[in-house]
Amino acid sequence: MPKVVIAGAGLVGSLNACFFAKRGWDVEVYEFREDIRTMEHVQGRSINLALSFRGKAALEYVGLKDYITEQGVAMYARMVHEPDGVTTNQQPYGHPGQHIVSINRRHLNEVMITQAEKFPTVKFFFEHKLRDTRIAEGQLIMERLNDKEKIVVTGDLLCGCDGAYSALRRSLMTYPRFNFSQEYIEHGYVELNILPKNNQFAIEPNVFHLWPRGSFCLIALANIDKTFTVTLFAPFNTFEEHLYDDTSVVQFFTKHFPDALQLIGSTELKATFNRVRPSPLVSVKCAPHSFGGRFLLLGDAAHAMVPFFGQGMNCGFEDCLVLSETLDACNNDISKSPRLELYLHKF
Missing domain, CATH: 3.50.50.60 (FAD/NAD(P)-binding domain)
Known part of the structure; x- marks a missing residue:
């Protein structure tokens, strides 16, 4: 053979x-x-x-x-989270039943x-x-x-x-x-997690969660263990100027992603940014x-x-x-x- x-x-x-x-x-x-x-x-x-x-x-x-x-x-739609931390809207993928x-x-x-x-x-x-x-x-x-x-x-x-x-x-x-x-783009990324709540998904699992904020964004995708993998994409200068210590990290998420901050938790958020640096793309x-x-x-x-x-x-x-x-x-x-x-x- x-x-x-x-x-x-x-x-x-x-x-x-x-x-x-x-x-x-x-x-x-x-x-x-x-x-x-x-x-x-x-x-x-x-x-x-x-x-x-x-x-x-x-x-x-x-x-x-x-x-x-x-x-x-399965993810049947994109769920967009607005800056107020309350309003969301869904955008279905394709025809009914189609999913990624x-x-x-x-x-x-x-x-x-x-x-x-x-x-x-x-x-x-x-x-x-x-x-x-x-x-x-x-x-x-x-x-x-x-x-x-x-x-x-x-x-x-x-x-x-x-x-x-x-x-x-x-x-x-x-x-x-x-x-x-x-070509390396100007953006990097840091990965976070949303843990289960009462052994269940903390938010809707069957959608692609997106927090679009102009030059940067946050996404969250569900895992079968009921966690969510959360990723922040931002220009490296945003990380350097606005996410450089515990206080600035919490302030940044409070301003731009208040609902995500509640789900991730400030303690976990600070621990992650102290442990890792943005990775290139x-x-x-x-x-x-x-x-x-x-x-x-x-x-x-x-x-x-x-x-x-x-x-x-x-x-x-x-x-x-x-x-x-x-x-x-x-x-x-x-x-x-x-x-x-x-x-x-x-x-």
């Missing part, structure tokens, strides 16, 4: 493993971090995800749509890895760092972190699914005619997405975007679906058919 090597065990990497396993391929997934299912804290972006039709279509292809959507909370699904990033990633491991042809290798790429030989040079041993990994297809700061993409930067750009574009007939970039490694569109994960999942359909069209003949190379330029 053909063998695919996947760099990155995030959402796109683990779903891609399911796609290839379903095709009967041997699959090896290499991840820099330790297994997130064993970690107390996971570094990196943790903003809640909104699973839409594009992402659901990819999950359905490998028989995971119903299982995955059950891990989230709020799902926690870490929880979804853990579920996807577990699902991929159920296929006997899938193997995960955690704590392996990509050190180099040999395009002509179709090889990745990995370093096993526990003993620093270098490992040469070869596959019929090698996929970079290792995120916006992709090590595989970075190793390809000297490839002729490879174009790459990245980056947009990445590159072309092509395929190299030497064997290497591919998918998901954020190929096209990272800021979270306001709510489509980063959905685009990455759709990449997996489009790639599978392309392999169907060329009957898995990667080396001889030009269709894979030409089609993937359009991702």
Whole structure:
């Protein structure tokens, strides 16, 4: 059977493993971090995800749509909170019954890895760092972190699914005619939480909560454990000028988000801002997405975007679906058919 090597065990990497396993391929997934299912804290972006039709279509292809959507909370509308802390209005999504699904990033990633491991042809290798790429030989040079041993990994297809700061993409930067750009926007984000009230959701769970305030905003999405993941997006100068100590943080939320402040609690609010700093948001574009007939970039490694569109994960999942359909069209003949190379330029 053909063998695919996947760099990155995030959402796109683990779903891609399911796609290839379903095709009967041997699959090896290499991840820099330790297994997130064993970690107390996971570094990196943790903003809640909104699973839409594009992402659901990819999950359905490998028989995971119903299982995955059950891990989230359906959202049928956007609920806009006004500055007075009392007035709200709802804006339905699409036609009656249509909805997107709020799902926690870490929880979804853990579920996807577990699902991929159920296929006997899938193997995960955690704590392996990509050190180099040999395009002509179709090889990745990995370093096993526990003993620093270098490992040469070869596959019929090698996929970079290792995120916006992709090590595989970075190793390809000297490839002729490879174009790459990245842009950090002026906004950062800080994540907060709303805890359950009397073991129930503290506010309506089946909507996307939004507090729009011009150049900054607050959002809240429900989790199946009855908590809400809350994220403040604001320009970095807003954080520096208006959210710099306990007093200013509470004053800022009292003025702009009084109802959210009651739900979060001033003690938790101050503790969070004392513990964390705003995280940056980056947009990445590159072309092509395929190299030497064997290497591919998918998901954020190929096209990272800021979270306001709510489509980063959905685009990455759709990449997996489009790639599978392309392999169907060329009957898995990667080396001889030009269709894979030409089609993937359009991702």
